[in-house]
Amino acid sequence: MSKKPSYCFIINCASNAFRAEAFFRNKESELKARFPGTSCIYISKDDSITEIARQKAEEHTHIIACGGDGTVNRVANGLVGSNCILGVIPLGSGNDFAQSIGLDHVFDRNVEALSREEITRVDVVSSDWGYFLNTFGIGVDGLTNYYASKSGFKSGFLRYFMGGLKALIKSKPLRTKISISGQTNDIEQEVWMVAVANGKSEGGKYQISPSSINSDGKVELIVVKSVTRVRLIYEFLKLSFGFSFNKQMVDEYSFTDSVSISTEHVLKAHADGEQVPENDHHTFKVLPGALKVITA
Template identity: 25%
Template structure:
């Protein structure tokens, strides 16, 4: 049997001088034969993942944050291979939603266990995402944060600075959102599209009960500017966001976002790209095989 291909983002903040040796030891302790690839940037991650997807390995493991996991999964889509996950990023939202342990040794044990689940993917204009995609506020924050990081500032400091810069009265984005034959024309500060439904309650903010329901979740805010976003944050913390008349949630299998602009900055799993409009979103049901923890009474 061909070795497991392990692709690790060596440029990530969690990677250290000992990470590679620790990973080799963890896989060896579980009797797994691997080929370890250390990628230094996003382009190298994609190149290695593309070759692995065409190779003989049945399992490809991605080590890094959500952006790294998403990049590898995008290249694997349609290959029939299985994704393993090493949560080596900052937030690790996808792995948390799957119940994968955040401790690396335990995550390797999950991979060794070989329990496979099929999960959904999201797609917009043929671009794959695991967690979510958005337009408006968040892509602007990401672009400003990346600019600060290039100047040598830390990620969290850069993110706070970017949020404060964007967090001011601003013009809305006028969009037409077509969902299953209905058209919503709105001027909004953001449009958020999730791969399956997101929780909005205080103790579960940003979590998904399932990534295999075959639906996208669409969220947008009628009231824009600083006040609307502040109110949304407060209501989310109080667990009442979904009851607020200015906040809209729609569950669907596909949707289209139209605008007069020829291109929009679009965020995918924390990364930002410029895409031609209209933006055509759809859910790809059970399109990705992932190694997950064995089922328990809790999950």
């Protein structure tokens, strides 16, 4: 016998410039009337979103991540391996995963999508430190995210843009070795950055991997070659206005099983916009259709 639907909304109170809690408390009665068995969990900075999501997945059939990409990532980390369905109410500055499943910034439309419950099985990428849904980046990409996370700008675009400019000035090309399962020869070259892309964009509008689809069972590797710094800055400015990389300055690969990336020294890195432990070696594995997600 199927379990009766019930919903748990996990709200990151820091989202939407710390306005998320007040907004959702005003919406609680509406949500509880619309969705059966609704509970709302308000997350403070010291709470483990992943652990709370894991616990609530034992009580509810649907867990709704209310926040930005980092919130979605941490909720997803608590749901992988369960039969629970993930929903998203995007409240962050980038909302790249939400965009990839057809959601926008309009609350009522996103609630309508939850009501329709069109479910897609989305691929998940596992790593040495957990799972991610959208992108992982090292090199300029990882450093850009680090500087953006430390920025005082309220605008998500300005945080990422200014963080990118700072990273472009301070970064240096790095030696990498990439080993893709099923391929005999490793890829060894000097690069500016490597992105593992299950989704098309990061930072809200930076289309780093336009060919990526998060439900096709494969993940792309975007390798930015060691071009001149001036050329790299020019390409970053293009990305900032919605254009994608010039194909001549990137190598693109894909994998359906696993890949490992080694660098000459430890580097800052991000996954779904969250900084992850610095390392000089990362291993990734594709988990096709590992998460059931409500899409628009």
